[in-house]
Amino acid sequence: MTSAKAATELLAFEQLHSGVNGAAVFQDVPDDAPPPLVIIGDIESAPFAGADDPDRRITLTLIVITEGDERAPCVDLQEQVEAILAGRSFRVDEWNLHVALESSDAVLSEDGTGYVGTTILTLLAFRED
Secondary structure, three states: OOOHHHHHHHHHHHHHHHHOOOOEEEOOOOOOOOOOEEEEEEEEEEEOOOOOOOOEEEEEEEEEEEEOOOOHHHHHHHHHHHHHHOOOEEEEOOEEEEEEEEEEEEEEOOOOOEEEEEEEEEEEEEEOO
16 A cells, blocks of 8 residues: 555656646756756655544645746746646546645755755645545
8 A cells, every 4th residue: 555655656746747837846956967956855744633543634745946147047947847737637546636836936046056956745635435
């Protein structure tokens, strides 16, 4: 049986890998991977009603990294990610996953050579028995 977190990670990778244009998608980024990148980041999970409840509220953080002086390429990739996942429902194994956009930002990287975008999605994961 797949966990809700595993189903979320699988959903994010499969949908983004096949749907994002102009950037590589990674769960584990190789050290030598050049930008632009879309990274499947942190996944937090909490049960709806007590520890034994299989249904979960999941927070998924996606990171976009681009190079260059302009913010637009980062924002464009974030918009692709949001169009692929947000406001949609998916079936993964025994899970029904409902995805909503929580927040999105794009900031100058620490070294000033590009932009880092953070998109946070909330998923409601309901297990079918």
